[in-house]
Amino acid sequence: MVEVVQKLCEDMMLSLRKVEVDIKKNINDLLLEHRHLERDHVRGSILDWITPFEYSRQQNETISKRQPGTCQWFLDSLEFQKWIKSDGQTLFCPGIPGAGKTVLVSVVVDSLIALFRSDETIGIAYVYCDFRKTHEQTAKDILASLLRQLAYGQSYLPASVISLHDMHRAQGSLPSFEELLTTFRSVAALFSKIFVVIDAIDEMSMACRYKLIPEILDQQYKVNIFVTSRYIPDIVQEFKGSTALEIRASNPDVESYIETHIKSLPCFDDWSPKLHEEVKTHISTAVDGMFLLAHIYLKSIEDKITNKAVRRAMIQFKAPKLPPSESKKCELFDEIYNQTMERVNGQKAGFREFAVKILS
Known part of the structure; x- marks a missing residue:
């Protein structure tokens, strides 16, 4: 009888230990999930602080307008393939109004994301310019958007981004263009290559264009820039030395x-x-x-x-x-x-x- 009771006690203790282990594991899992949620919340807050403006919704809306099978001629072109495989290259793509430039840009962005989705060493950022939004598309605004997208592409927020945020949070201030540029360069250095896609650069203000584009094209960071525009003589002249491929509906x-x-x-x-x-x-x-x-x-x-x-x-x-x-x-x-x-x-x-x- 004593042996039976002893055996029951031992079995009960084993069961309790198993329950204890399971409870501890569940608690640890919950704590880990909480930390991840907290980290994601902090991450989102910092990214929103850099800029609340995103182009992902416009990207999704525009790519949905693509006619199945269209734009493949462009993706298969020698100019585009060379641009993808080279470093520090600019591909200038002018086109007449209504040629489908914006839809094609969304296809290019979608293609880049699909190609390099699993490669954290490749940065991808894009901007859809709109002359009706020049008040929120200044050089500082666009630079902030590019910085946000590159920072988002990292598993963890880069230290330079966190440092910039913490410094200004303590002061109750916002970063200047120069501070954003310094941080952009710091984040850009984390990538082996960066693709920047700008739709309708002719709708970007001239002041913004002259201030921002030379900084983005800094060869030190292996930035490949893709630009679309209407046939504006000044802009065509600006990109005269770059590879050009006209956008027109085939x-x-x-x-x-x-x-x-x-x-x-x-x-x-x-x-x-x-x-x-x-x-x-x-x-x-x-x-x-x-x-x-x-x-x-x-x-x-x-x-x-x-x-x-x-x-x-x-x-x-x-x-x-x-x-x-x-x-x-x-x-x-x-x-x-x-x-x-x-x-x-x-x-x-x-x-x-x-x-x-x-x-x-």
């Missing part, structure tokens, strides 16, 4: 876009196969690399009931002839832009607002 991309959207036209089901091909071919030829113009042309025939009315409307769709000189091209692109805006102003209010937003 015929396959435009045809894919038209093929997808043409089916939503009210009278599409009444069209003959021949008219279907005529519309697709005529519009893809006439838009000359402008996605938005394709959209406008499709809109202009959505109320045409007969095949004859559709063909009559298409007579107005003409492709522009490009002059050889860059300055003349810039003038022509401005003219195309103005003509496009005239067409936009003739559209329904909802579409007009949408189109103006894209073209501006």
Whole structure:
């Protein structure tokens, strides 16, 4: 009887020890999770202190507009592949309004993130410029955003970022451009290579451009910069020595876009196969690399009931002839832009607002 009781006591003690071990493990796990949550909270607070402005939402919204399979020509181009594999290179990508520059930028960013997702030695930062937001896109604002993105790319916040935050928190102040630049350089030095993508640099103020871009291009930090812009003579001249690749909607991309959207036209089901091909071919030829113009042309025939009315409307769709000189091209692109805006102003209010937003 005594032996039985003793055995029961031993078994109970073993069970209690196991429970004790499990409880301690659970407590340690909870403490560790709490520390991680606290660290993430502190990390988020410091990043928000650097700047509350993020471009990730715009990136997600823009990439969602990509037509499946489009922009692949650009990713496969020799210029882009060379840019990715080289160090300290600039790829300047001008394009006419409505050519799909911003969507292409989102594809480039998405591609870079996918390529280097697991490599912490590669930094990626991007900016979508908007002339309507110049008050929050000063040189200091954009530099702060680039710093935030690079700091976020590290598993732990860099010491220089924490130090900058703690110093100013104690003083109740905000960092200057020079302090942000010093910290940016310190964080940049942690990476073996950095990709900086800037969309619509023509919408960045000239003062901001002249102050910021030379600092980003500091060759000491192996920064590869990707820039898009409309054909603005001064900007084209600024990047004259850089590798350039024009952004324009390729015929396959435009045809894919038209093929997808043409089916939503009210009278599409009444069209003959021949008219279907005529519309697709005529519009893809006439838009000359402008996605938005394709959209406008499709809109202009959505109320045409007969095949004859559709063909009559298409007579107005003409492709522009490009002059050889860059300055003349810039003038022509401005003219195309103005003509496009005239067409936009003739559209329904909802579409007009949408189109103006894209073209501006």
